Amino acid sequence: MSETITITINGREIPAEPGTTILRAAQSANIYIPTLCDNDELNPYGSCRLCMVEIAQKNRTRMVASCIYEVAPGLDIQTETPRVQNVRRLVIELLIARNPYSSKLKEIAARLGISKSRFELEQKGCILCGQCVRVCREVVGVNAIGYKGRGYTREVTTPFEGPAIDCIACGSCSQICPVDVIPLKQKDGIRTIWDTEFPMQKCKSCGREIAPIKQLEYFQTKFKLPENHFDTCIHCR
Ligand code: FES
Numbered sequence: 001m002s003e004t005i006t007i008t009i010n011g012r013e014i015p016a017e018p019g020t021t022i023l024r025a026a027q028s029a030n031i032y033i034p035t036l037c038d039n040d041e042l043n044p045y046g047s048c049r050l051c052m053v054e055i056a057q058k059n060r061t062r063m064v065a066s067c068i069y070e071v072a073p074g075l076d077i078q079t080e081t082p083r084v085q086n087v088r089r090l091v092i093e094l095l096i097a098r099n100p101y102s103s104k105l106k107e108i109a110a111r112l113g114i115s116k117s118r119f120e121l122e123q124k125g126c127i128l129c130g131q132c133v134r135v136c137r138e139v140v141g142v143n144a145i146g147y148k149g150r151g152y153t154r155e156v157t158t159p160f161e162g163p164a165i166d167c168i169a170c171g172s173c174s175q176i177c178p179v180d181v182i183p184l185k186q187k188d189g190i191r192t193i194w195d196t197e198f199p200m201q202k203c204k205s206c207g208r209e210i211a212p213i214k215q216l217e218y219f220q221t222k223f224k225l226p227e228n229h230f231d232t233c234i235h236c237r
Pocket residue numbers: 034035036037038045046047048049050051052065066067068
């Protein structure tokens with residue numbers, strides 16, 4: 001096992017594992033850094049820029065995204081300087097201009113002393129944190145959604161903006177979305193997500209809805225389960 005190194009955060013010496021990020025080291029020392037696109041189940045991504053911190057290097061300081069910047073011996077980090085606060089406030093103002101209704105964004109904004117945005121932007125809802133795209137690809141292993149466009153017009157969508165042909169309707173994208181903008185509905189034996197309808201498998205014994213048929217078929221193939229494995233629900237097995 002590699003040896004623990006020492007870094008300094010806000011003047012306090014903190015032990016850290018080599019290869020970990022500044023964010024994880026700060027979290028393990030209970031130092032708050034706001035985040036939106038970070039999720040410890042997913043690979044580091046660094047898109048929202050809310051987690052910016054200031055590091056001292058040679059005779060100058062520079063801003064880095066703490067969720068993707070790896071620790072190094074003697075690294076000197078500040079998480080609450082006026083420069084850091086200004087960047088975070090700007091980022092959260094831009095995000096709440098895109099989505100003024102999210103309780104998660106409001107909570108972070110309040111913590112940063114922001115009650116409303118100076119900016120008037122089209123309210124797109126999605127804040128492009130990319131967690132939905134990444135959970136689908138990295139955890140579920142399906143890759144059913146992706147990005148379209150660039151910059152401010154960038155959007156998360158299905159291939160060719162049509163039906164979600166590769167989606168298995170597991171709902172991971174909807175669950176992980178920090179601003180709740182991926183609707184998932186379930187009614188009368190049908191789950192609807194990405195404007196696509198997926199019939200639910202019913203338990204052959206009690207009639208309870210188990211999961212979308214497509215999701216169960218995916219698991220069956222992936223884990224080489226017997227064909228009748230999902231015929232009954234866990235209560236009836
Ligand atoms: S949490 Fe680091 S850039 Fe989003």
